Amino acid sequence: MIPDLDDYKWIVPDFVWDLDELVDIEKLLKALPDADDLAKLMPDFDKIGESLASLKGFLSPGSPGETAFRATDQGYDNDKQFKKGLLGELILLQQQIQQHEEEARRAAGFSSQQKRKVSDKEKIDQLQEELLRTQLKYQRMLERLEKENKELRKLVLQRDDKGIHQRKLKKSLIDMYSEVLDILSDYDASYNTQDHLPRVVVVGDQSAGKTSVLEMIAQARIFPRGSGEMMTRSPVKVTLSEGPHHVALFKDSSREFDLTKEEDLAALRNEIEIRMRNSVKEGCTVSTETISLSVKGPGLQRMVLVDLPGVISTVTSGMAPDTKETIFSISKAYMQNPNAIILCIQDGSVDAERSIVTDLVSQMDPQGKRTIFVLTKVDLAEKNVASPNRIQQIIEGKLFPMKALGYFAVVTGKGNSSESIESIKEYEEEFFQNSKLLKTSMLKAHQVTTKNLSLAVSDCFWKMVRESVEQQADAFKATRFNLETEWKNNYPRLRELDRNELFEKAKNEILDEVISLTQVTPKHWEEMLEKTLWERVSTHVIENIYLPAAQTANSGTFNTTVDIKLKQWTDKQLPNKAVEVAWETLQEEFSRFMTERRGKEHDDIFDKLKQAVKEETIKRHKWNERAEDSLRVIQHNALEDRSISDKQQWDAAIHFMEETLQSRLKDTESVIEDMVGPNWKKRWLHWVGRTKEQSIRNETKNELEKLIKCNEDHPAYLANDEVTTVRKNLEARGVAVDPCLIKDTWHQIYRRYFLKSALNHCNLCRRGFYYYQRHFVDSELECNDIVLFWRIQRMLAITANTLRQQLTNTEVRRLEKNVKEVLEDFAEDNEKKVKLLTGKRVQLAEDLKKVREIQEKLEAFIEALHQEK
Numbered sequence: 001m002i003p004d005l006d007d008y009k010w011i012v013p014d015f016v017w018d019l020d021e022l023v024d025i026e027k028l029l030k031a032l033p034d035a036d037d038l039a040k041l042m043p044d045f046d047k048i049g050e051s052l053a054s055l056k057g058f059l060s061p062g063s064p065g066e067t068a069f070r071a072t073d074q075g076y077d078n079d080k081q082f083k084k085g086l087l088g089e090l091i092l093l094q095q096q097i098q099q100h101e102e103e104a105r106r107a108a109g110f111s112s113q114q115k116r117k118v119s120d121k122e123k124i125d126q127l128q129e130e131l132l133r134t135q136l137k138y139q140r141m142l143e144r145l146e147k148e149n150k151e152l153r154k155l156v157l158q159r160d161d162k163g164i165h166q167r168k169l170k171k172s173l174i175d176m177y178s179e180v181l182d183i184l185s186d187y188d189a190s191y192n193t194q195d196h197l198p199r200v201v202v203v204g205d206q207s208a209g210k211t212s213v214l215e216m217i218a219q220a221r222i223f224p225r226g227s228g229e230m231m232t233r234s235p236v237k238v239t240l241s242e243g244p245h246h247v248a249l250f251k252d253s254s255r256e257f258d259l260t261k262e263e264d265l266a267a268l269r270n271e272i273e274i275r276m277r278n279s280v281k282e283g284c285t286v287s288t289e290t291i292s293l294s295v296k297g298p299g300l301q302r303m304v305l306v307d308l309p310g311v312i313s314t315v316t317s318g319m320a321p322d323t324k325e326t327i328f329s330i331s332k333a334y335m336q337n338p339n340a341i342i343l344c345i346q347d348g349s350v351d352a353e354r355s356i357v358t359d360l361v362s363q364m365d366p367q368g369k370r371t372i373f374v375l376t377k378v379d380l381a382e383k384n385v386a387s388p389n390r391i392q393q394i395i396e397g398k399l400f401p402m403k404a405l406g407y408f409a410v411v412t413g414k415g416n417s418s419e420s421i422e423s424i425k426e427y428e429e430e431f432f433q434n435s436k437l438l439k440t441s442m443l444k445a446h447q448v449t450t451k452n453l454s455l456a457v458s459d460c461f462w463k464m465v466r467e468s469v470e471q472q473a474d475a476f477k478a479t480r481f482n483l484e485t486e487w488k489n490n491y492p493r494l495r496e497l498d499r500n501e502l503f504e505k506a507k508n509e510i511l512d513e514v515i516s517l518t519q520v521t522p523k524h525w526e527e528m529l530e531k532t533l534w535e536r537v538s539t540h541v542i543e544n545i546y547l548p549a550a551q552t553a554n555s556g557t558f559n560t561t562v563d564i565k566l567k568q569w570t571d572k573q574l575p576n577k578a579v580e581v582a583w584e585t586l587q588e589e590f591s592r593f594m595t596e597r598r599g600k601e602h603d604d605i606f607d608k609l610k611q612a613v614k615e616e617t618i619k620r621h622k623w624n625e626r627a628e629d630s631l632r633v634i635q636h637n638a639l640e641d642r643s644i645s646d647k648q649q650w651d652a653a654i655h656f657m658e659e660t661l662q663s664r665l666k667d668t669e670s671v672i673e674d675m676v677g678p679n680w681k682k683r684w685l686h687w688v689g690r691t692k693e694q695s696i697r698n699e700t701k702n703e704l705e706k707l708i709k710c711n712e713d714h715p716a717y718l719a720n721d722e723v724t725t726v727r728k729n730l731e732a733r734g735v736a737v738d739p740c741l742i743k744d745t746w747h748q749i750y751r752r753y754f755l756k757s758a759l760n761h762c763n764l765c766r767r768g769f770y771y772y773q774r775h776f777v778d779s780e781l782e783c784n785d786i787v788l789f790w791r792i793q794r795m796l797a798i799t800a801n802t803l804r805q806q807l808t809n810t811e812v813r814r815l816e817k818n819v820k821e822v823l824e825d826f827a828e829d830n831e832k833k834v835k836l837l838t839g840k841r842v843q844l845a846e847d848l849k850k851v852r853e854i855q856e857k858l859e860a861f862i863e864a865l866h867q868e869k
Contacts (some may be wrong), residue, residue, distance in 0.1 A: 368403025
C-alpha cells in the first residue's frame with residue numbers, strides 16, 4: 001500500500017538520508033524485537049494512507065482547499081487522473097466531495113423550480129448535512145496532520161540550531177528578502193526613489209480589524225490595543241518566517257521577545273507603541289517612518305506584511321488637521337507599487353455603504369489583479385444583518401464597486417483584548433462549524449478562517465515575488481551603471497567613499513591634527529602665554545597698582561602700597577585670569593591646526609565636520625580645577641621676590657617698563673587728540689576743522705598745561721579752587737565750560753605728563769643698578785618702579801612656564817580624549833553625519849553604495865529562490 005517515494009525525496013530532511021553514516025544498522029537490527037512483536041508496534045497504515053489522501057486532496061487544484069483566485073483557476077487541469085496508490089484515493093475523496101456538492105446544487109435547483117414534496121426537501125437537507133460532515137471530517141484530519149507536521153518541523157529546526165547538520169546554516173529566503181526591503185526603505189527615504197518589490201499591504205478603515213487579522217496570521221497578540229482610538233500611528237513592516245521558537249525582534253535591536261510569555265508580549269506591545277509615538281513629529285498624528293519587526297515561529301507562513309494606519313472619514317479633536325490626507329497619502333504610496341498585494345480589510349459588522357477603503361483600493365487596483373478582500377467580524381454580521389444573502393454578495397464580489405483575486409471571511413475573536421490566539425482560533429472554528437453561511441453553501445470552506453487566508457496570501461505573495469524580482473534586479477543594475485558612469489565623469493581621480501568612509505578619513509585627519517599640538521615647542525607656548533597674559537592684565541597693573549602707588553610721597557609708602565595691591569590681586573583675580581589665558585591659547589592653537597589648509601591635500605568636504613568637532617570639543621573641555629590653587633602659590637612667591645641678581649635682568653626690566661609706558665602714552669595721546677581735534681598741521685593739510693566741543697576742550701587743555709608748568713610736582717587730582725580758577729580764566733576769554741569737562745580733560749593731560757616723567761625716570765635708572773645693590777644708600781635716585789616691573793615680568797615668565805607644563809603634560813591629552821569622544825558620538829549619530837558631510841560627491845557615493853548593496857542582495861536572493869524551486 002505504500003507508494004514509491006523516490007520522486008518525493010525533497011520532502012524528507014537531509015539528515016534522514018545521512019542516517020546510515022551516523023547509525024550502526026547492524027547493532028540496531030540485533031536490538032530490534034522479533035517480527036511478531038514488531039508487527040504489534042507498527043502504526044495503522046490504512047489510517048496513515050487516509051490522512052495523506054486527505055492532505056493531498058486539500059492541496060490539489062480545483063479542491064475546496066484551493067485558494068479562490070480567479071487569476072490562477074485557469075492554470076490548473078481539474079481532470080488530471082492518477083492511476084494507482086494513495087494519490088488515486090486522494091482524488092477519489094475529492095471527487096466524492098464534489099459529487100455531494102453537485103447533487104446538493106441540483107436538488108436545490110430542482111426543488112426551487114418544480115416545488116417537490118417534503119420528501120425531496122428532506123433529501124436535500126440530508127445531502128447538505130452529509131456534505132458538511134464530510135468537510136468537517138476532512139478539516140479535522142487536515143488540522144491533525146498540520147499539527148504533526150508543525151511539531152516535526154520544530155524538531156528539525158531545533159536540531160539545525162544545535163548543529164546536528166555539519167553544514168553552515170544560511171539565512172532563510174524570507175529574511176534575505178526582508179533585508180532587501182529594509183535597505184530599500186532607507187534608500188527611498190533618503191533619495192526619493194521607488195522600488196516595485198512585492199509586499200502585502202494591509203489596509204482598512206479604522207477599527208475594521210486589520211491589526212487583529214495580522215495578529216492571527218502571526219499567531220501572537222503583538223500590537224497595542226485601544227477601544228476605538230487610533231493605535232496604528234505609523235507603518236509597521238512584519239516579516240513572518242519559520243523558526244523553532246516563537247519570537248519577535250526589531251531590525252535595529254538584538255533583543256528577542258518570547259511570544260509564548262505574556263510579560264514579553266506586553267513588553268513588545270509597549271515597545272511598538274513607544275516607537276510609534278517617537279516617530280510622530282510634533283504637531284502630527286501619524287508618521288511615514290516604518291517600524292520593522294520580524295516574527296519567527298513554527299508553522300508561520302513566509303511573507304512580508306505592512307500594517308498601515310486605518311483610513312478615517314473625520315478628523316476628531318486631538319488630531320492634526322491634515323491627519324486624514326496624510327493617511328490617504330501613506331496608503332496610496334504603498335498601494336501604487338504595481339507588485340504590492342493589497343489585503344483589503346472590511347468590517348462585516350457595519351454597513352457596507354460606510355466603507356471608505358474599498359473606494360480607495362478600487363482606484364489603485366481597478367482590475368483587482370492584486371487585491372485580496374477580507375470580511376472581518378462575520379459572527380457579528382450574521383447576527384445583525386437582516387438578509388444573509390448580503391454577506392454572500394460581499395464574498396462573491398457583487399456588492400462593492402471593486403474587484404479582487406479572492407474573497408475571505410474571518411472571525412478574529414469576541415472583541416475581548418485579553419483573548420489568546422488559541423481561544424480565538426477555537427471560537428472561529430466553532431462559529432464556522434455551526435454557521436448557516438456554510439450549511440447553506442453561501443460560503444465555501446476554503447473561503448473561511450484566517451488559516452486559509454494566510455495560506456492564500458502567502459501563495460500569492462511568492463507568486464508575485466517570482467514574477468517581478470528579476471525585473472527589479474535588472475532595473476537596479478541599470479541604475480548602478482548610470483551612477484558609476486556619472487562618478488567616472490565627475491570624479492575620475494577620487495575613490496568612491498561613502499559618508500561613513502569619509503567620516504573615518506576625516507576622523508584620522510582630525511586626530512593627526514590634535515597630535516600636532518604636542519609638536520609645538522615649549523618656547524612658542526611660553527611666548528604666546530606670556531604675551532597674551534600681559535595683554536590681559538596690563539591695564540589692571542598700570543591703573544590699579546602702578547599709578548596709585550606712584551602718587552605716594554616716598555619709597556616706603558610706594559612699596560607698601562604695591563605689596564598690598566599685588567597680594568589682593570594674586571588672591572582674587574590673577575590665577576583665574578592666567579587659566580583663562582592658557583585655555584584660550586590652547587583653543588587658538590587647536591583651531592589653527594584644525595582650519596589650516598594643507599595645500600593640494602586639503603579636502604574642503606571636511607570643513608564643516610572639523611568646525612563642528614572643534615566647537616563641541618571646546619564646549620566639553622574644562623581646565624583642571626586644581627590648577628588655580630597651585631598657580632596661586634607660585635605667583636604669590638614670584639611677586640614676593642625683589643632681588644634682581646644681575647645688570648642684564650635690570651636692563652630687561654627697564655626695557656619692559658619703557659615699552660609698557662610708551663604704549664600707554666601713545667594711547668593717551670590718541671585720546672587727547674580725539675578730545676581737542678586735529679592740530680594746525682592736519683587742519684591745513686587735510687582741510688578739516690574742530691567742532692565747538694573740541695575747541696572748548698582745546699582751550700581747557702591749554703589752560704591746564706599752564707597749571708602743570710607752574711607746579712611740576714602737582715598731585716594727580718585738581719583741587720576745587722583750582723577748578724574754579726581755570727573756569728574763570730576760560731570765561732574771561734569768552735569760553736563757557738563745565739567743571740566736569742575740566743576734570744575729565746585734566747585726567748588725560750596729567751596722565752600724559754606723568755607717563756612722560758616716568759619714561760624720563762626710566763632713562764635715569766639705567767645707571768641705577770649699582771645704587772640698587774647698595775639699597776640706594778647715599779643716593780637721591782630711587783628706582784622702586786623698576787623693581788615693580790621686574791617682579792611683574794618675572795611673575796609672567798614663571799606663570800607662562802607653569803601653564804606650558806600643564807598644557808603639554810595634561811590638557812593637550814585631555815583635549816585629545818575629548819576629541820575622540822566627540823568623534824565617537826558623531827559616528828553613532830547618522831543625522832549629524834548627514835548634516836556635516838554634504839555635497840553632490842557624498843550623495844553620489846551614498847547612492848552608489850546603496851544601489852550596489854541592493855543589487856548584490858537581490859542577486860543572492862534570486863539565486864536562493866532558484867535553488868528552492
